[in-house]
Structure formats: structure tokens, C-alpha cells
Amino acid sequence: MINVVLAAGYATRLGELTRNYPKPLLQIGNSTILGRMLDDIDAIDDITEHVVVTNHRFAPMFEEWVKTPTGSLCLDGKLEGVGGRYKKPITILDDGSTTNDSRLGAVCDLLRVLESLPKQGDLEGLDLLVVAADNLLFFSFQEFVDFAKEKNTSCIMCHEQPSIEKLQRTGVVELDENNKVLGMEEKPQVPKSHWAVPPFYIYLKKDLDLVRHSVENGCGKDAPGNLAHYMVEHTTMHAWPMSAGRFDIGSLDTYYEAVEKYGGPSNSPA
Numbered sequence: 001m002i003n004v005v006l007a008a009g010y011a012t013r014l015g016e017l018t019r020n021y022p023k024p025l026l027q028i029g030n031s032t033i034l035g036r037m038l039d040d041i042d043a044i045d046d047i048t049e050h051v052v053v054t055n056h057r058f059a060p061m062f063e064e065w066v067k068t069p070t071g072s073l074c075l076d077g078k079l080e081g082v083g084g085r086y087k088k089p090i091t092i093l094d095d096g097s098t099t100n101d102s103r104l105g106a107v108c109d110l111l112r113v114l115e116s117l118p119k120q121g122d123l124e125g126l127d128l129l130v131v132a133a134d135n136l137l138f139f140s141f142q143e144f145v146d147f148a149k150e151k152n153t154s155c156i157m158c159h160e161q162p163s164i165e166k167l168q169r170t171g172v173v174e175l176d177e178n179n180k181v182l183g184m185e186e187k188p189q190v191p192k193s194h195w196a197v198p199p200f201y202i203y204l205k206k207d208l209d210l211v212r213h214s215v216e217n218g219c220g221k222d223a224p225g226n227l228a229h230y231m232v233e234h235t236t237m238h239a240w241p242m243s244a245g246r247f248d249i250g251s252l253d254t255y256y257e258a259v260e261k262y263g264g265p266s267n268s269p270a
Contacts, residue, residue, distance in 0.1 A: 001126065001129055002127075002128055002129070003047050003131065004053065004110060005051065005131055006053060006109055006130065006131065007022065007052050007062070008053055008058075008103060009103065010099070012100055017255070022054065023133070024134055028136065029263050033249055035085075038086060040141055043087075044140075044142050048126075052093065053093040053112060054094065056095070057097075057098055066082055066092065067082075093113060093116055107222070108221050110224070111215065114208065114211065126208075127202065129201075131199070131200050131201075132200070134248070134250070135199070137244070143243055144200065147240040148238075148240075153238050154201070154204050154207045155237060156200070156232075157240050157242055158195040158197055159196055160241075167191040167194065167196055170187065170196045171187075172184065172195060173193065173197055174195070175195060180237075181232050184228065185229075186220075199223075199225065210235055218230075
């Protein structure tokens with residue numbers, strides 16, 4: 001299973017903090033948002049590699065992040081880059097976009113990853129874990145992977161959201177008693193359930209042909225939830241109820257709340 005990290009956005013809602021710096025690399029305590037996520041995912045035995053897809057402006061910063069010394073030593077005495085913290089290799093994929101207005105959208109970024117994978121291995125033998133790069137989770141992705149293996153279907157996550165206003169701004173799913181997805185709506189004015197969908201997905205290899213042809217068959221391009229909605233209508237999917245909460249770093253308030261929780265330096269990048 002390949003871990004695909006969607007990190008090509010421009011995080012305009014964080015203002016100056018991310019005007020010239022990628023949100024996933026913002027510091028949280030002694031690590032970064034992305035680093036904390038990879039610490040968990042890299043420990044999952046099923047994961048074989050990480051592919052971080054980003055935009056052209058920020059790709060050099062991600063490349064530098066991979067090479068930046070962590071302070072720990074390799075056996076030969078040389079300083080490791082951050083990639084040395086992980087068992088699985090990290091690939092940075094540049095999607096070519098340079099501005100928020102010209103961004104490809106999360107679904108097209110995932111298609112770019114699919115196009116690149118045959119060069120790295122046998123695409124037909126790979127499942128995909130797809131994650132947004134701007135979240136801190138209070139649970140392990142291992143639980144999600146185990147759920148998908150049990151159901152043997154492509155899967156999404158869900159969590160109970162009591163606020164109708166918040167449900168109107170996200171994807172909402174209906175489930176049966178076995179957590180099979182019966183339907184999904186994007187930003188419904190009248191939500192049919194309280195199950196909201198965060199941006200974490202598992203697409204099994206048997207469904208990747210659907211993913212490849214999704215945009216040409218009418219799938220929306222911008223948000224990763226557009227693909228989940230499309231897939232729900234074309235294949236069997238299940239939804240795993242999150243076992244704990246998360247920080248969705250979507251604003252300055254949530255970023256500084258995370259910094260306060262995890263401690264450590266909170267200085268903004270130059």
C-alpha cells in the first residue's frame with residue numbers, strides 16, 4: 001500500500017504564515033504537521049512508500065525538508081535527513097502549479113500520482129492510502145487500514161458531527177448497520193445524517209481503474225471528497241467511524257491551538 005499525501009494547496013486562509021511556506025511543514029512542537037502524520041503511517045507494515053504531491057512553488061521546500069538533518073546519526077556517522085527517520089522511502093511529486101488560481105485540484109493531483117507510479121513499481125499490485133497533509137490525528141491510521149482489510153472494499157472515514165452548519169460545509173454519508181456507504185452528498189443543505197467525511201481514504205487496487213477515469217467521467221477536480229462521492233456511486237465502499245478526534249489545521253486559530261497542545265517553538269517561518 002502506497003501512502004499518498006495531498007499537499008499541493010496554498011493555504012490562503014492562514015495568511016502571511018503560509019504565503020511563501022507550505023502548511024504541512026509548519027512546526028508543531030519538535031516536528032511538523034506532516035512529520036507527525038508520517039511518524040504514524042510509516043510504522044504500518046502494509047505501507048511500502050510515501051508519495052507527497054505538492055505544487056511547483058513549494059516542491060523545493062519539501063525536497064529540502066527530506067534532506068534536512070534531524071540530528072541523529074547513520075551508522076557511517078553522517079547526519080540523516082528527515083527521510084532517515086522513516087523505514088519507507090519518500091518521493092516528492094511536483095504537480096507543476098504555481099498559484100492558488102492555477103492549482104490542479106486534489107483529484108487531479110491524485111491522478112498525477114497514478115501516472116507516476118508505474119515508473120516506481122507494479123501499479124496493479126498496489127492499494128492507496130490517500131491523506132490530506134494538514135491534519136493531526138488522535139488515533140492511528142493502522143485502525144483504518146485494518147478496517148479496509150476486514151471489509152475488502154475501498155473505504156472512507158467518518159465521524160459524528162452534531163452541527164448542521166458544519167455538515168453543510170462538508171461531505172455527509174448515509175450508512176447501513178454494517179457501515180456500508182449507502183449514499184454521499186457534498187455540502188448538503190439538508191443533511192441526511194450526522195456522519196461527516198474527513199479527507200482520508202483507502203482505494204483498493206481493484207478500484208483504481210475507476211479512479212483513473214473519474215475526471216473524464218464527470219468527477220469534480222477540486223476537493224478529495226469529490227472523488228469519494230464519485231466512487232460511492234460506482235463501487236461498494238465502507239466507512240470507518242473515527243475512534244478519536246483530530247486537529248484540522250484550517251485556520252490560524254487551529255494552528256496555534258495545536259502548537260499550544262503539543263508545546264515547543266511556535267515561531268513562524270520567514
